[in-house]
Amino acid sequence: MIWEVFRQENAGDYHEHCGNVHAPDREMALMFAEVQHARRKPTNSLWVAPKDEIGEVDTEDAKFGGTTDKSYRWAVTYDFEAAASEVEESTDEQAEADRRRKVQQEKQEAQGGD
Amino acid sequence: MDIEEVKRRAGPREFSPKDDLPEEYRKAATRMIQFHANSEIMGAYLERPFIREAPSLDRKLACSAKVQDEIGHGQLLYRAAESLGLKTRDEMLDELANGEGKFLNCFHYPMESWVETPMIAFFVDGAAMRRQATLKRTSWEPYAHAMDKVCFEEGFHVKHGEAILHELMTGSKKEQEMTQEAFEVWWPRIIQFFGPTNDKSTHHGFASEVGLKQMGNDELRTAFLNAYIPKAEKYGLEIPDEPRIRKNDDGTYEVVEEDLDWDEFFTIAKNDYDGSHQQINGRQKAQEAVDWVREVLDEHEAREFGSTQQQAAD
Ligand SMILES: [Fe+2]
Ligand SMILES: [Fe+2]
Numbered sequence: 001m002i003w004e005v006f007r008q009e010n011a012g013d014y015h016e017h018c019g020n021v022h023a024p025d026r027e028m029a030l031m032f033a034e035v036q037h038a039r040r041k042p043t044n045s046l047w048v049a050p051k052d053e054i055g056e057v058d059t060e061d062a063k064f065g066g067t068t069d070k071s072y073r074w075a076v077t078y079d080f081e082a083a084a085s086e087v088e089e090s091t092d093e094q095a096e097a098d099r100r101r102k103v104q105q106e107k108q109e110a111q112g113g114d
Numbered sequence: 115m116d117i118e119e120v121k122r123r124a125g126p127r128e129f130s131p132k133d134d135l136p137e138e139y140r141k142a143a144t145r146m147i148q149f150h151a152n153s154e155i156m157g158a159y160l161e162r163p164f165i166r167e168a169p170s171l172d173r174k175l176a177c178s179a180k181v182q183d184e185i186g187h188g189q190l191l192y193r194a195a196e197s198l199g200l201k202t203r204d205e206m207l208d209e210l211a212n213g214e215g216k217f218l219n220c221f222h223y224p225m226e227s228w229v230e231t232p233m234i235a236f237f238v239d240g241a242a243m244r245r246q247a248t249l250k251r252t253s254w255e256p257y258a259h260a261m262d263k264v265c266f267e268e269g270f271h272v273k274h275g276e277a278i279l280h281e282l283m284t285g286s287k288k289e290q291e292m293t294q295e296a297f298e299v300w301w302p303r304i305i306q307f308f309g310p311t312n313d314k315s316t317h318h319g320f321a322s323e324v325g326l327k328q329m330g331n332d333e334l335r336t337a338f339l340n341a342y343i344p345k346a347e348k349y350g351l352e353i354p355d356e357p358r359i360r361k362n363d364d365g366t367y368e369v370v371e372e373d374l375d376w377d378e379f380f381t382i383a384k385n386d387y388d389g390s391h392q393q394i395n396g397r398q399k400a401q402e403a404v405d406w407v408r409e410v411l412d413e414h415e416a417r418e419f420g421s422t423q424q425q426a427a428d
Contacts, residue, residue, distance in 0.1 A: 001415060019259060020193055022203065024415030036186055040267050058132070 003029035004054055005037050006047040015047050023048075074098065117324075124325030126251035127258045131197045139324050140198045143254045146326055148201070151191035152210050153218040153242075158184035159397055160221050160234065167228050176274050180235065183267045190263060194256040211398040213385050218242075220303050222382045222389040229282055229292045233300035235275025237342060241307045243268045244338050245329075253325030276345070283349040290350065297346070298354050305357060305369055306379050308335035339367040 003023055006015035018037050023029035029048040038046055071077045075091040076098065083091065117136050120129070129135055158181045165181060168174040192203040209215040220238045225231075246268065250261045282293040308331045321327040343353060353359070357373035381387050385394060 001419065019190060019263070021189075022193075024411045025418050028411075036189055037263075039182075039186065041263070056132075 001029075002051040003033070003048040004051050005029075005033040006049070007037055007041070007043055008045040008047075009042055011044050013044070015045065020051065021048070120324050124253050124323065126253065126325070126328075127255040128253045128325060130255040131199075135198075138320075140200050142321055142324065143257070143326055144195050144198045144200045146321060147191055147195035147198075147254070147257055148206050148209075149216050149218075151188050151195055151206065152215045153221060154184050154188035154191060155210065156217045156221040156393055156397065157234070157238075158188070159400070160225055160393065161231070164225070164228065164231055169228065173278070176270075177231075180271050180274065183271065187260075187264050187267075190260040191257075194254065194260045197256045198254070207401065211394070211401040213390075213394050216383065216385065219306055219379060219382050220300075222385075222387050222393060223300075223303060224389055224392060227292065227296065229289065229296045230300065232275045232279035232282065232293070233296055233304070235271055236279050237275075237300065237304045237346075238307060239268060239271040239275055240342055241304060241334075241338050243272055244341075245308075245334055248328040248334070251328045257326075279349050279351075283351065294351060297351050301354050302357055302374055305335070305339075306374055308332075308338065310376065310379070311371065335369065336366045339369075340365070343367065 002020050004020045005018055007018040008015045021029055021032040021036055023032050033046050033048050075094050115134055117138055120139050162181050165174055165178045168177050192206055196203050246261055246265055250258055252258050282289050311332055358370040360368045
């Protein structure tokens with residue numbers, strides 16, 4: 001049986017997929033994951049999940065948003081006065097997400113134009 | 115996807131198990147990754163006795179960590195190969211044990227003395243790392259992911275090997291002489307690590323067209339020699355007269371191919387060299403000795419999940 005392995009480097013980080021192992025049960029999957037994926041790299045925690053239990057949807061089957069103009073739902077659209085600090089923070093996060101989306105979109109367009 | 119589309123798209127980490135890839139690609143990738151995985155395992159077995167031979171506790175710890183790393187690399191790579199859907203890990207390990215599985219030329223030669231350890235750990239691991247660094251950009255994503263981790267660990271192997279070389283070459287006169295002798299024996303093999311020049315290699319063209327290989331053998335060999343000849347000289351090793359190595363005006367090196375023993379190389383490539391038999395048999399014995407472990411794991415998995423498929427210890 002194949003188990004997918006997710007590694008968290010530091011407490012508070014996300015668990016990121018880092019590979020997979022053969023194992024007959026969860027306990028041994030954790031043990032093999034420890035040996036193969038967390039022996040040298042700094043690790044705070046590991047998750048294992050049976051490969052068959054992982055579902056996926058990707059850009060081929062789904063529209064993940066950001067493809068139509070929905071500027072009305074973004075904080076940056078309403079920039080006219082300084083806001084409270086936690087509101088500014090949220091705005092910055094959204095602006096960063098927006099910038100990344102544009103870069104991604106440009107990349108896809110450039111690939112499509114090949 | 116047809117092969118034309120594969121060639122058109124062939125970029126770093128472009129293809130994953132989600133893609134519907136043609137048989138030709140899967141075969142080439144399986145061949146390449148299986149070879150790589152086998153080499154990790156056979157290298158580990160070659161070096162294993164030197165955990166015991168190591169002259170100090172520090173060296174013993176480092177050698178055992180390195181052997182453990184190499185086995186781990188083998189595991190990661192068998193997974194990357196398996197994900198192509200053509201062969202299971204079980205099948206690949208069986209092929210290795212029964213002599214069908216191919217592996218790196220350098221691991222077909224017996225190693226007898228401690229002075230030989232830097233020939234593997236410094237030069238062969240150094241050469242391997244040169245190639246592996248380029249494979250982070252291979253088109254089979256699971257292979258590239260394995261390379262991320264392998265390269266992370268490999269730096270320690272090469273530097274530990276270099277430390278042993280330094281220690282030996284600043285040791286007693288006897289040690290220096292023995293190290294030079296070992297170097298002379300291993301040097302041509304190390305150069306052959308990168309195989310014959312491109313035009314003689316049958317699989318190379320396709321593998322680079324579909325992005326599996328990111329750099330040709332000649333380029334890799336040159337890059338290796340550029341970095342490691344000065345290193346060898348710095349530690350006081352004398353580069354043997356043969357094979358002749360010509361230094362071009364642009365600073366690159368060129369090896370005179372006729373000076374290398376290609377009959378021996380191709381005998382090794384067929385697993386037919388004396389050393390090949392010795393190494394493969396050793397591995398087969400180890401494989402058989404732990405048969406019972408695999409059986410226990412498979413039985414346990416079948417009980418746990420009530421399935422008849424036995425894959426735990428594949
Ligand atoms: Fe390795
Ligand atoms: Fe290594």
